[in-house]
Amino acid sequence: MFQSRTEALALVLPAALFAAIVFLAPVVILLSEGFRIEGSWTLGAYTDFFSSGLNRAVFFRTLRLGALVTAVAAIVGYAAAFAIVNLSPTSKGRMIGLVVLPLMISPVARTYAWIVILGRTGIINQLLVGVGLSDEPIRFLFTETAVFIGLLQLFLPLMIISLVSALENMPNDAVPAARVLGANWFQVFWKVILPLTQEGLVIGGTLVFTGSMTAYITPAILGGSKVLMLETLLYQRVSVANDFVSASVIAFILIVMSFSANLLLKRLATARTKR
């Protein structure tokens, strides 16, 4: 009953055409701008972009912060995932709900809170000055640290969820078996848990890394123009200097990152289901 190709196409075409025209075409054209100067194809825009010290700094900062957030999220994520996995089913469900809850809240709201905490008159500074650890409020906002903290808070839930899922799929006896054979906890983690949960780690890691690389709100609010990341740089280049070529270059970089991450995730997902 489902053989008619015409029927199939008719059902699918509206969505496909919509996506192609409204979305793909404009984006592709935008990307092409980064590869052309005066009508001819060239990588000149890219060399120009990377020849600027500021741009390079922004690029590497974005990579660096992305990697840092991912690494810390992995460590904290494993700790939290261990703790969650050992809970009773009801507590586990509730805890997962609490961890996932922040994902439902607008990133603006979530990031905004850090202003209250990290600002000059914020909680941390009140504590530090009040307790006498510092004479003056320390500037936390508009530093890489602030952006780091904001991004970590934004994406940690994704890592935790991935790792919880990976830990649950680990065979129950693997850890006791290793312990009985004499492994200490570090060895257990390195030789047993890590290999068995590496897919979850990669999935979570990819989500966190791409999210951090392509974040806008958090770097904008907590970093401002002092701590530019790729997307905030993009916004600045366009709104301040009408520099669409730079915007195109940055867009291409961001899309390549995002796309590769997505491809990796899909490969992992199919590898998983094949088992």
Place this chain on the structure above:
Amino acid sequence: MNPRFFTPVVLGLVLLFLIGPFVIIVAASLSAGETLAFPPQGLSLRWVFKVFEVESFRASFGVSLFLAIGGTLTALVLGVPAAYALSRYKVPFGETVRTIVSSPIIVPGIIVGLALLRYLVVPFQFGILPALFLAHTALILPYAVRVVSASLGNLRSDIEEAAVLLGTSRPGAFFRVVLPNIRGGVLAAFILGFVTSFNQVPVSLFLSGPGVRTLPIDMLGYMEITYDPSVAALSALLAFMSMGIVFLAERFLGFSRYV
């Protein structure tokens, strides 16, 4: 590694880190003082009320609401047939179609907004609000297709064949037999789309103009000018709204089954 201390300590710290800031926002929004501070100087609901009085917030809330509902509905109207075709038929170039329809998830929203501004709005004098509408619909489309596909995957196709043999037409079979059984999935897709659209910022960065701003953009703009707790109050209200929707969805639908 004593489990008894490990678990509560780790979870306590993690939850403090993840949710603490939100609690602080709520507390700060109840402040009676003039500036954003924690602990709040006295308790008062004045900033919560102020939120409703700020005209631009009301306007941008309307815009965000319109985009979220309209965009999600349009995404569903486009996406449900596509999901149906992809799951039941052998669609020519099916994998390509699926990729095209899912592509908006891969592209950072800011790029979509910029591209639409540059190639649609400016050259064709296309209105900003319609452009925003198209952008939001495009961003939600992948979620609609994905969630509805999952529901369809769980529904056997032979009940449609049974319905046809009992006398209904092909579209009749879809409406009488398929739709009632994927209702949960469609609703879940709607809620997911709504929340995603409402909280979306980057897309709207370039597609904003006088009188046409989404609520998060409006909030960002407000934050640059004033430092009072009304943004905190608004954030808190929006957060409760999102949480409320998802909570109800989970309660009455078992939302988590679909996503």
Place this chain on the structure above:
Amino acid sequence: MSDAFLSLENLTLAYGDTVAVKDLDLTIAQGELVAFLGPSGCGKTTTMRAIAGLLNPKAGQIRLDGIDITRVAANKRAVGLVFQSYALFPHLNVFENVAFGLRLRGMSGKALETKVEAGLASVGLSEFAGRRPAALSGGQQQRVALARSMVMEPKLLLLDEPLSNLDARLRLEMRTELQRVQKASGVTMIFVTHDQMEALALADRIVVMLNGEIEQIGTPEDIYNHPKSAFVADFVGFENVFALEDGKLKTDKGPIALSAPAPDVAGLAWRPGMVTLGTGPFEGSVRGTSFAGSTREYLLDTPLGAIKAEADAALALHDLGALVKFDLPVDKAVQLQRFG
């Protein structure tokens, strides 16, 4: 073909480029209970779905009650189908499931109620009208599916593997049920199965299929006692099936002559009970024996290959490893017209 109620002419069915059924010709009379029997992939289900209208034929025609239905849409064919999975509508209760097709015809109110209740009563499920399919057992779901199709008073009822999912006891019940319903209503019924026992027990006529073609059509007795090809023989339980070459049995170890001249046919087949044990020109060793109630079965290693024989349980037991003489009497063999 004037008495044919259903006729398939030169029917070729394909999925994309893969041909599933080649040039099929078949006629079925009104009121017959026919089985399509064969291994998976033989084309029996494909043919059934084409009759129902769920698959468009690549070539050929289908005629039902004098009308050419080859191009008629599936929802206009007056053909009923009970799916292997029953395909009950999960969002409707039993009553509404059975009423579904009737409502589409415009029936409502008391007339509808009466018909549905009669339908449920005929399968013994009157008290289940308010239940959802998920709350029913497999056997009950199947009966609802049957009632749902029967209330439409179809010209032809198709059933896809109706007994395969049921346990032994339910199978017997359902078999009796199907026969009863068919005799009572006189509806022409075709069911598809891979189980020869079901086909032999239920059908008036059996159509044995292999690789998209009909191997043999006949009554259960015909098929059971006079298989025409090696495949059919094997399918209905002839364990000892051999091709003939120059009047000799073709075996792995070369051609072997029989105790009497062989007829000029493609092959010969013997049931285990037809093998003479204890005396004969051949000898084999007992590789295995099993007690089967009234008989004892023997698996023999012989120069002709593996031979399965059977003897009365009361007779002397041949031990494992013992050498036993046996014969394959030509006069008891079933003659096969086709081999391979």
